[in-house]
Amino acid sequence: MTITPAQATYFGFSGTLLFALLLLGALTLFTYTASRRIQLLTLGGPPEDRLDHPLARLWHMAEYGLLQRKMFRDPYAGLYHALIFSGFLVLLLRTLMLVFEGLFPGAGLPFLPTGFWQGYLLVKDLVLVTTFAGVVLALARRHVAKKERLDPSFDADLILLLIGFLMVTDLGAGAAKMALDAAKSAALGATPSTALAQNALWEPLTYSLSKQFSFLSSSSLQAIYFGAWWAHLVAIFVFGNYLPFAKHFHVITALPNLFFAKLEPAGKMATFDIERAAEAEKFGVSKIEDFTWKQKLDMFTCTECGRCREVCPTHLTGKPLTPKGFMVDLRNALYADADALIDADAGRGDGSAEVALAARRPLIGGWIDEETIWACTTCRYCEHACPVGITFVDKITDLRRHLVLEKSSFPKEAQTAFNGMERQGNPWNLAASDRAAWTVDLPFPVLTMAEAADAKLAGGVEVLFWVGCAGSYEERGKRVSRSLARLLHEAGVTFAILGTEETCTGDAARRLGNEYLFQTLARQNVETMKGYGVTRIVTNCPHCFNTLANEYPDFGGTFEVMHGTELVSRLVREGRIRLVNGEARSLSFHDPCYLGRHNGVYDAPRELLNAIPGIVLKELPLSRGNGMCCGAGGGRMWLDETIGARVNQARFAEIEANGTDAVGVSCPFCMVMLGNAKTELAGRTEAYDVLELAAQALPAHPG
Template sequence: MPLRLAIGFAVTAVGAGFVAWRAAFLVRLALAGREAPGRLARLPRQLWAEVTDVFAQRKLLRWSVPGVAHFFTFWGFIALLFTIVEVYGDLFYRRFAFPFVGHTAGLGFVEDFFAFLVLAAVVTFAVIRLVRNPHERGRESRFYGSHTGLAWAVLGLIFLVIATLWLYRGAQYNDGTFPYGHTWWTFASHGVGLALAPFGHGGANAGIETAFILAQIAVIWGFFVLVVYSKHLHIFVSELNVLLSRRPKALGPLATTPNMDPEQISEEDVFGAGRIEHLTWKQYLDFYSCTECGRCQDQCPAWATAKPLSPKLLIMNLRDHLFASAPALLGRGDGDAKGHTGISLVPSVIDPDVLWSCTTCGACVEQCPVDIEHVDTIVDLRRYQVLMESSFPTEAGTMLRNVENRGDPWGLGSSHRLDWAEGLPFEVPVVGDSIPEGVEYLFWVGCAGALDERARRATQALARVLHRAGVSFAVLGPKESCTGDPARRMGNEYLFQTQAQQNIETLKGVGARKVVAWCPHCFNTLAREYPALGGDFEVIHHTQLLSRLVSEGRLRPSAPQDRSVTYHDPCYLARHNDVRQAPRSVLEAVPGLTSVEMHRHGRRTFCCGAGGSRMWMEERIGKRINAERTDEALSTGADVVGVACPYCMIMLDDAVKERQAAGTAPEALRVLDIAQVMEPSLGEMPPGAPQGAGP
């Protein structure tokens, strides 16, 4: 056996051994997680997400420069697989060629071209890492907290893969064994060959060829070993993670709806995740997949306002803990029963301030290029704290008690549910035993829309606008109760399901089919989360209905409005439910109104700070999130901050008033719902028939 074949074999055997051992360990560890049912429930959409997000790199390309660099690296690696086969072919048989393709100039060009692109991408990544150096930029750098040393090592190894490739091919060029011949199609190998020409056409170049063929094999296996032992594992597992993601488009409902039926649960049941063994194999796969790119951290409103929560660091900490717990999970710990770590995730691994800082805005999930589902994990951790440990911020306890005892987070009770309708110039039908004949929509007002003073004014405006369009609607009044959204985001799944069952029963009882919701949180819960509990209704958000009424000509804004508006996308509308255009189309229909976008808008909107039940918790750390968002709105110079959510309205209005009191915001600045912005352009409400009614 020639020496180079023996060395090549030995290096391969050692590298492959390390990789195989690690791969087997990773598979066994992942399988130690809990079950994660329904992961292939929407296979056609999931396969499409694989095409768009993995092969077309859709999410990464939103970040132009690093996105393009990553695109070239991904496809470059695929093209370089040909060169790996060739280098092994060379080891065994000098005339090795791919069947059918052979050594055509086209293949040689593709290999050299993609190798060049990968090299260009490596340089780009290096520059990005220098510019975003976390040691200089601190928390502002998305790489803050990432393993930057390892990232440099991988960049170095990728560089060596390309360098050794071109060096052995350049040497082949001179010793007459280069299979693609003397052509500039293989421009890089050709160029390196010319540089090596002074070493002659035989001995020295033959030696260089052998040395760099072996070096390339060693570098490739070194790279594979580093990948499977580091965060670069994402190169092999992220494709699977994207495929198994349950939300290829909008964020949708939470992954799990545990069975909370008191007749079916037992003392042994564990709700949520208190220890690492309570998480599912899919969550373990999430941890394996994290690239530490920091895009989630960069978009997180908690992190941006100096709170301790970084979705990236949360995932990294859980991953580190998972690996540290492997002996216990796999049953090899000292005296540990198999699968029991005995270590509480909160506070040992995740600080309570980290856990309770999350607004469940979904910016992290939306940005993550490998579809990690941070919010599900955070809610799972909260569920355990609330349901198993009774441990949560004290002030949020009041909200939970109010929902449980009075049916709304403020504890005002059902008798106030219709107060908002007082003073309207028409009667709002209240549903009795069933929805009256001819009524098209059940108007789900929501707790904030019915009980908060500011939100009530928007509810009234919405009702007037719907009335003018001739939309027949009725409300549940005192029969309406909290959807359970704040309880669910807090982690009180039991209370959520109690509320949900009660509401589903009510809605089914009155024969509701079409529901229009004012609040995106109600909308999300009714439309996305009730179906898992047997509540299937046709639910739309009020901005979608207004947009439709405008396009059908049933609402005709005609009185010009000489003012400007900046629209704030609510997270539970723009991100969780993909509704971004409808509210904008309503604003566009208002003559004279100028719309100006905030820097963070649409999918990249910035939370108002109320989601995830944060509305009912004190915000003691860092800058207030609503103040941060309000400052961004103020920077646009708009006269109105347009909203489509009562939570956003309350949070932003509070911050605007603070700024006005401090003299840093114009006195005339208003926070208004889309319906309130539109209503004046409809002119005076005419007596008699509504504007859109009739033929």
């Protein structure tokens, strides 16, 4: 019987003892490093509960982690990642087998029947080769194809080579042992044993390689077997201990990060207690430790794959923000001060940790420039692209909250919008008393909730039409408001507006960091609507839609909120609206970020467009979840765009290239941005709101 490496003695030391010491050292080092990382996660930052809905969390982890749903959006990367990832899963058990063999040499494998282990050996044998193939494909992508989103990385190359080395040593050790067993049997004059015949069946690749070793002497085979076995295990220990220091920490943290992912609507921002924050004189995030544990787990988990960067509109138009760079900078900031943060948090030491922290590179202005923080349009394309569930908008807006509420440091144009929202209830700073002026041209009266209540109609109002600031003041937005009113009227839906009692939802204020203003507006609006017993709302503004549906519940306002296209497409389906007029035109549809990616409403506007006679929809190359931002979100509508190309022009150029007669939108801000781009670029493609087109198709359209 061939002795195993752990059964041998080395310079008088038992192989088992050496192995046990190596294992103990590796585990001790890993435990120490992991415990430091966990301490980093938990220090500072507000508490965050991510243990609700465990089954939904498990499914989310399985869908995106185990089934790798996002990885195959890039089929080549999906393939090599799946090969390597499946190798990890399968070889985890193999590693446990080797550890058992090292600690208990000569003992049979425990717990499970022989048939299981034989089946496992077959899978393992194949996976050694497929994993190696995955490594070769990954290296080819980095060094031959030189994919733009993958930056040169010594760390990535090292890890890939280490994985390849693990496959080679595992196969080499197994094949040498098999050849050794066969040589010993032959030396004893035995015919090939049943065990050797089974090798060909259960470990065919190892067996084939062992045949290639048949010319080697027993001592050479033993040297290969022992050398490869020890090298393999030492490489595993090195690999495991290297992971927490590098981007491959995601091997450990990706599944937990997906399990603890945000399950609330994507567009909902976290609400914090503004009174308590004011007492503590602390708003948002100014230091790296102020982020929550989940936000720090995101930093640990970034694989630096660059998928977020290649889709980010700010990066594509030459702004300083790249989501990948932002995440890596946050992680570097966290690691740079890790020891001092942990020591200071534990109250240990001689005060040097506090001194080091006081003198450290500041997060804002040091690691992250203010221009970077203000560049984001909060479009969430990066989050849609990220395969490991990392979020950006929460971190950007936490930094903005600090800048606005503690430092009063923000682009000066934002002040005009803040003043308008505060004084007149709209960011244009137009007279609050004119909020309902858009109704005057309509051929039927539009009641306010107050008028409906006076007329004892409040109970009979089916739905509140939330008009929004753009729908109330912006010229094109007012036309769309009239269109929606006409469509509702045509369907016989009884509706009312708040009129001058409506004020801005505060969406832009919140995303620009002015949480105080947002909460003031939110409370006021919720109180108004609850006062009228509102239960259902329709709005054409995706920003209002997102805020009313997802954020107002935190302030006691829980309503059924529909986007205009959702309600009108349903009314068409139910036969309450007939769309009979229309001119033949091809049309692209531009998905608004706050309707699509933030709230998953993709089909309703398309269903409505398809119901309008004459319209032929031609999808844009970047549509639905991949729709590119117009540049207005995150309060950017109110800020100057002075760096790089303009986002609206970049999107408009894509629309022009689609070659349609027109582009449909479902957001008043997209309408303004694309309309401006058409003028700026002297373009051809006219933008229409989907509801405008639907209203034009009504039988009694006045022309």
